[in-house]
Amino acid sequence: MFDLPSLSKKEQLILGLLLGDGVRERFGLEMVEASGGKLKRGTIYVTLQRMEEKGFIESRQEERTAPEIGIPRRLYKATGHGQRVFNAYQLASQAMAANFAG
Amino acid sequence: MQKARPFAEFNEWLNSSLVTLGDHAKELQSIRTSVYWVVKLSTTPEEMVQAQFQQQRLKELDLKYRKLAFIIVRVATRLFIQALSSSLRRESVIRKGPGTRWLAFVEFFYSPKTVELTFKPLIAEWQHEIFEALKEGRTRKVYWISMRHRWYFLKAMGLSELLEAIEKVVGLVKKG
Numbered sequence: 001m002f003d004l005p006s007l008s009k010k011e012q013l014i015l016g017l018l019l020g021d022g023v024r025e026r027f028g029l030e031m032v033e034a035s036g037g038k039l040k041r042g043t044i045y046v047t048l049q050r051m052e053e054k055g056f057i058e059s060r061q062e063e064r065t066a067p068e069i070g071i072p073r074r075l076y077k078a079t080g081h082g083q084r085v086f087n088a089y090q091l092a093s094q095a096m097a098a099n100f101a102g
Numbered sequence: 103m104q105k106a107r108p109f110a111e112f113n114e115w116l117n118s119s120l121v122t123l124g125d126h127a128k129e130l131q132s133i134r135t136s137v138y139w140v141v142k143l144s145t146t147p148e149e150m151v152q153a154q155f156q157q158q159r160l161k162e163l164d165l166k167y168r169k170l171a172f173i174i175v176r177v178a179t180r181l182f183i184q185a186l187s188s189s190l191r192r193e194s195v196i197r198k199g200p201g202t203r204w205l206a207f208v209e210f211f212y213s214p215k216t217v218e219l220t221f222k223p224l225i226a227e228w229q230h231e232i233f234e235a236l237k238e239g240r241t242r243k244v245y246w247i248s249m250r251h252r253w254y255f256l257k258a259m260g261l262s263e264l265l266e267a268i269e270k271v272v273g274l275v276k277k278g
Contacts (some may be wrong), residue, residue, distance in 0.1 A: 035272045041227075041250075042257030049219040059219070070199055070229035071222055 005054065005085050013038055014088040015056060018078040025075040027062075037101050048076060056082030112178075112185045119174045126167050133160055200232050200248060201225035204255055224251070224258055 017031050018024070028048060032039045039047075044066075051057045058079050063071040078086070137160050141153040201224075208221045228251040235243040 027227070028223055029230075040254075040257075041224075042254035045220040045223050046258055049216065050218060050225075059223075070233060071226040073226040073230055074219075074223040 005056075006070075007085055007089050008047075010039065010043075011051055011056065012086065012089060014047065014076075015078055015082055018057065018076065019083060019086060025077040027073050027075060029073075031076075051082070055079060056085060065089065081094075112181045114120075115181060116178055119178070123171060123174060126170065130163055130167055133163060199229055201228045201251065201255070204252070208259065220258055221255070224255060228255075 013035060014031060016028060017034050029041070029043050032041050032044055048057065048059070052059060056079060057060075057076050059074045059076045062075055064072060137153070137156045140156055141148075144150045144153040205217070205221060205225055209217050212221070228247070231247045231251070232244050235241075235247060
């Protein structure tokens with residue numbers, strides 16, 4: 001039997017933010033601000049790590065043009081696999097909603 | 103990075119104050135000499151009254167001069183302490199990045215992968231926010247950011263530890 005990848009609500013929200021307005025990269029803090037309080041700063045990186053391990057997202061360190069100090073921040077973007085899983089979950093939830101409504 | 107010079111302002115102020123004080127001292131000396139001769143050469147009662155009046159004025163000027171010198175010493179001391187503390191504060195900011203100790207702490211307890219993917223991005227955001235606040239000159243905000251991020255760091259530590267424990271339990275249940 002096909003083992004369906006699991007996607008929690010937080011993971012769905014993160015994928016939604018990363019895929020929302022075209023495929024683009026976002027910082028962790030940016031996603032926290034865009035989520036309107038649904039994502040917390042203290043927990044987002046734990047979730048992001050788990051998602052990266054599942055293959056839903058990938059990350060890279062930001063490029064720096066000017067000499068800056070401190071640790072470079074990390075940019076996240078959805079992978080093709082992540083996009084497919086997200087779309088599948090969206091379709092499943094729509095179908096379920098239609099079934100329950102009918 | 104250009105080094106800050108907190109003592110430059112203090113030096114400039116002290117130099118100008120000492121020049122002013124020197125000018126006052128010269129003026130006072132010349133008045134003192136003229137009063138000495140007025141007192142020495144006065145013969146008539148009117149001249150003696152005039153000499154007494156000038157002596158009194160000399161005393162007042164002398165007192166003003168001492169007061170001015172005292173104020174300059176007090177302000178100079180205060181400015182020196184301010185410049186010293188400011189220079190020490192700036193050095194401490196340059197010397198260590200925020201969250202460095204926390205990173206060293208988690209590097210000891212957590213796997214390199216967790217440090218790289220969970221804790222380093224958290225510290226990177228922490229440092230980014232602090233540097234932005236420093237650029238805007240909002241030093242009070244820096245303390246708030248640090249306090250907040252310490253809390254987030256603790257939360258991340260607790261949660262990732264809990265997740266690892268759950269994973270281990272799930273793995274053990276699956277195995278046997």
